[in-house]
Amino acid sequence: MKKFTVDARNLPCPRPLLKTKEALEKENFQILEILVNNSAARENVCRFLNKAGVENIQWQDNPEENSSWIITAEPGNFESSSDGTRRETPLNLPKGEMRLESCTPPLEGMGEAPKTIMIGAPEIGRGNGELGKLLMKGFIYTLTQLDSKPECLIFMNGGVSLACSGSESLKDLETLEKDGCRILVCGTCLDYLKLSGEKKIGTVSNMYEIAGQLMDQANTLTLT
Numbered sequence: 516m517k518k519f520t521v522d523a524r525n526l527p528c529p530r531p532l533l534k535t536k537e538a539l540e541k542e543n544f545q546i547l548e549i550l551v552n553n554s555a556a557r558e559n560v561c562r563f564l565n566k567a568g569v570e571n572i573q574w575q576d577n578p579e580e581n582s583s584w585i586i587t588a589e590p591g592n593f594e595s596s597s598d599g600t601r602r603e604t605p606l607n608l609p610k611g612e613m614r615l616e617s618c619t620p621p622l623e624g625m626g627e628a629p630k631t632i633m634i635g636a637p638e639i640g641r642g643n644g645e646l647g648k649l650l651m652k653g654f655i656y657t658l659t660q661l662d663s664k665p666e667c668l669i670f671m672n673g674g675v676s677l678a679c680s681g682s683e684s685l686k687d688l689e690t691l692e693k694d695g696c697r698i699l700v701c702g703t704c705l706d707y708l709k710l711s712g713e714k715k716i717g718t719v720s721n722m723y724e725i726a727g728q729l730m731d732q733a734n735t736l737t738l739t
Contacts (some may be wrong), residue, residue: 519544529555551582630666631732634674635739655684662731667697675704679713
């Protein structure tokens with residue numbers, strides 16, 4: 516049986532999941548093998564595979580490496596489309612027929628994706644600042660990989676630094692902008708933080724425009 520291996524070890528979230536998604540969409544195989552070396556990646560990849568409709572999802576300890584796992588799955592209801600890529604055919608099996616070892620069931624639909632996202636800090640959450648910055652970097656990168664991308668990103672307060680020189684998210688923001696996402700950067704915030712000359716992407720905006728954008732959208736998300 517033809518096997519394709521995804522080496523997702525030592526990759527930050529959500530890259531193990533995204534590499535798995537890419538393999539499902541682009542590669543031809545009978546067995547998919549994913550290597551991970553943290554438990555969060557193991558659970559996230561298994562849950563994604565379950566939701567995607569692949570079959571015979573299992574994982575086992577990697578005998579060649581401590582704290583590492585090998586996830587295996589079969590393409591199941593992923594079928595090749597005319598352009599050579601795979602397309603998802605929903606799998607509707609009763610719970611008892613899902614052969615899944617220690618993997619969390621798929622989440623149900625979460626509703627319509629937010630059209631506008633306001634970011635008010637360079638990190639996500641409170642606690643460890645370095646962790647928060649890592650989470651924000653991963654969040655912005657993940658936006659570039661979603662099928663449904665936001666229409667507008669608004670940066671305010673300390674969040675404006677993400678649109679300035681030195682930001683590790685500039686490349687991802689450029690990708691989003693090329694895909695049609697508007698990027699609004701608070702001018703007052705840039706001035707106050709003495710970053711006016713450092714802005715590298717987006718449009719310098721004002722509270723009137725920002726408030727109008729937020730009020731015009733039915734679905735908004737705020738990260739502070």
